[in-house]
Amino acid sequence: MAQPLITTEDFMKFREFFYRKTGIYFDESKRYFVDKRLAERVRESGSENFRTYFTMLRFQASGEELQQLVNDMTVNETYFFRESYQFDCLVNSMLEEVAAQKKPGDTIRIWSIPSSSGEEPYSIAIFLLELWPKIEQFDVEILASDIDTSILDSAKQGIYSMRSLQYLPKTYLDRYFEPYSNQRYQIIEDLRQSIEFSRVNLNDRNDTRRFSNIDIIFCRNLLIYFDDISRKDAADTFYDSLNHGGFICLGHSESMSRISPLFTVRKFPDAIVYQKPRFG
Numbered sequence: 001m002a003q004p005l006i007t008t009e010d011f012m013k014f015r016e017f018f019y020r021k022t023g024i025y026f027d028e029s030k031r032y033f034v035d036k037r038l039a040e041r042v043r044e045s046g047s048e049n050f051r052t053y054f055t056m057l058r059f060q061a062s063g064e065e066l067q068q069l070v071n072d073m074t075v076n077e078t079y080f081f082r083e084s085y086q087f088d089c090l091v092n093s094m095l096e097e098v099a100a101q102k103k104p105g106d107t108i109r110i111w112s113i114p115s116s117s118g119e120e121p122y123s124i125a126i127f128l129l130e131l132w133p134k135i136e137q138f139d140v141e142i143l144a145s146d147i148d149t150s151i152l153d154s155a156k157q158g159i160y161s162m163r164s165l166q167y168l169p170k171t172y173l174d175r176y177f178e179p180y181s182n183q184r185y186q187i188i189e190d191l192r193q194s195i196e197f198s199r200v201n202l203n204d205r206n207d208t209r210r211f212s213n214i215d216i217i218f219c220r221n222l223l224i225y226f227d228d229i230s231r232k233d234a235a236d237t238f239y240d241s242l243n244h245g246g247f248i249c250l251g252h253s254e255s256m257s258r259i260s261p262l263f264t265v266r267k268f269p270d271a272i273v274y275q276k277p278r279f280g
Contacts, residue, residue, distance in 0.1 A: 006035045010050045014038060017058065022070060022147065023203030023230035037072045041065070071150045076116045080123050080160070080168045083220065086249045087123060089270035090216065091132040094247045098215045099134055101245060107139045111211060111241070112218045113200060115144035118155030119164055120218060121195045122187055126172055143211065145200035152197050158187035202234050211241045221251035223259065235260035245278040 006014075011031060019025045026034050038050065045065060047053035057065050081087065098108055112121040121144035128135050146152050161184050165173060177185040200207045202222070217238055223231045238248055239262045248263065249271070250256060256263050256274040263274040 006038050006050055010038075010054070011035065014054065017054075018069075018073070019227070019230075021066065021203070022201060023227075023233065024073070024225045025227040025230065034073070037069070041069055041072065067149055071148045074114075074146075074148045074151075076114075076146075076148060076151045078116045078119045079164045079166065080119045080126075082119065082123070082167075083252055084123070084167070086218070086220075086271045086273070087127040088131075089249075089268050089273060090124065091127055092270055093268040094216055094273065095128075095132055095134070097245065098247075099138065102138065104137045105139065107141060107213075108216075109141045109143065109214045110216045110218070111143045111145070111214045113145040113202065114148075114219075114222050115146045115152070115155055115197065116148075117151050117160075117164075118144065118158055118187075118195070118197075119160070120144075120220070121155075121197075122158065122176075122191060124218070125191055125194055126176055130172070142195050143214075144195050144197045145211075146197075147199065147201050149199050152199060155195075156192065156197055158192045159184055160187070202237060203230060205237070208237045208241065213243055214241045215243055215246045217242065217246070217248040219248060219250060221254070223250065223254055228259075231259045235262060239263070239276055242276040244276055246276050248274045248276075250274070 011034060014034070015026050038053075042050055042053045045053055045056065047056060057069065060066070095108070102108065110124060112124060115121050121142050125142055128140060144155065146155070159180050160177075165177070165185060173185065176188055176191055178188060180186040200211075202208060219234070219238065223234060226234060235256065239260070242248065247266070248256065250273075257265060262276070264277060266273050266275045
């Protein structure tokens with residue numbers, strides 16, 4: 001059976017629609033990737049062609065097909081302790097400043113978005129347990145969000161191959177994971193229960209409004225998929241979500257300085273991060 005044809009006009013219509021829904025913008029270099037996944041969804045949904053599929057996508061009341069397409073279009077490859085210098089900065093510097101503004105027993109909220117299949121929020125939890133001596137003094141909440149519902153299900157199950165675990169010290173592997181099957185490991189239940197996973201579209205303020213009083217945000221390697229307008233909207237969302245003095249960590253190729261003037265640059269021994277001014 002021949003693949004459904006996605007014309008340039010189809011691609012441009014879809015690109016505008018997907019951008020408005022998610023803030024993710026596909027340039028021409030992603031054309032092959034987008035066409036391939038659209039063609040798959042046209043076939044699997046039983047649509048006659050792209051036109052009928054696109055009509056269904058826009059007007060389906062449940063939004064199920066749009067969510068399936070989002071799941072297919074987003075990339076979710078990561079691993080434990082990725083760019084770990086920021087986790088060192090978390091336990092050595094950022095948390096010390098946050099804790100200094102709180103009383104013992106207060107809540108510290110850390111938000112990981114996109115959480116992908118859970119490697120980042122679980123890495124944060126392990127770093128806190130192993131390397132932050134004040135962990136017992138505060139009520140630490142780790143929130144983990146992603147727009148992809150299937151990857152959130154994987155994150156909640158917490159089952160990983162050795163590819164995801166290759167940079168995890170063996171002592172941590174032995175302490176926090178249990179053998180599962182086929183050379184895979186499952187993170188222990190206590191850690192699985194300690195993370196609050198939820199679906200969030202960063203482009204939808206109805207989704208993000210509930211995230212407030214956040215002390216530290218990890219948003220790494222997401223904004224590179226946004227255009228300038230969506231990046232600025234995301235920065236505004238993070239600004240509103242953070243407590244004054246709160247921090248945000250971006251990926252190594254991203255810079256908040258080029259996105260928004262709302263944050264100040266903080267250079268710590270382990271990493272450069274961005275901070276919402278303590279007063280203002």
